[in-house]
Amino acid sequence: MTTEDKPETPLPYSEALSLEALRALAHPLRVRIMNELSDFGSMTASGLAERLGESSGATSYHLRQLAKHGIIVELEGKGSARERWWNMAPGGITIGSVETLKTPAGREATELISREWQQNNERRLTAFLRYGLDVLGPEWSEASTLSTTHLQLTMEQLAEIGQEYYSMVTQLKAKWQAAGYVVSSDDIVDENDDRRRVQVQFNAFPLVEGAA
Helix, strand or coil: CECCCCCCCCCCCCCECCHHHHHHHCCHHHHHHHHHHHHHCCEEHHHHHHHHCCCHHHHHHHHHHHHHCCCEEEEEEEECCCCEEEEECCCCCECCCHHHHCCHHHHHHHHHHHHHHHHHHHHHHHHHHHHHHHHHCHHHHHHCCCCCCCCCCCHHHHHHHHHHHHHHHHHHHHHHHHCCCCCCCCCCCCCCCCCCCCCCCCCCCCCHHHCC
16 A cells, blocks of 8 residues: 555556555654655645644654655755755655564554555545535536545456556656646646646555455
C-alpha cells in the first residue's frame, strides 16, 4: 500500500519503507503532513501549521523527522533558511512489505498509517460530494468518476488489476507530458490555467466479512 502504490511490474515507484522509516512515519500528525504534501504539493512548516491547526514549531520538527528518513525532501532553490519548502520524495512511498508485516512493530505501524490514509481519503471524497458542485461547477462533476465493481477473483487476478492500473497511469502521464502538459508539477497555476489538483482513489480488495 502506498501513496502511489508499487506493483510487481517495473514502474517508477519507490521501494517499501524500512521498519525504521515506517515507525518514524507512524505518527498521526506526520501522516497528516504527508497527506497534505501529497494531495496539494509543496508547503512550508508555517503553511502546514495553518492548514492543520498546529504550531509551526511542531510541523517543523515533524518535517525534519520525515526528511531524515527520505519520506519528504526539501525543494532546492525555493524559500530561505527560515522558510523552507518541502515536498514528497519522488515516487511517493510504499508500506506493507512482507518483511515489515512479520514484526509486531511493523504491523502496528502499517495499521496506523493505513487508517490515517483511509480517513484522509474519506475526508477528500466527502468534501467533493458536499461542495464540489458549488465550488467547481457541473462540468468538473461530470468529468469525475465514482465507481464500485464487485468481481469473483483469484489472488493473481486481483494483483493484475493493480498492475494494470499503475501501467495505465504511467502511460497516460507519459502521453500528456509528451503533449507538453506538466501533470506532476508543484508550481502554482495562474487563474487562466484550466488544470486543478486531482486525487485519484482506486480501491480493489477482498470483502473480509464474506470469508466466513
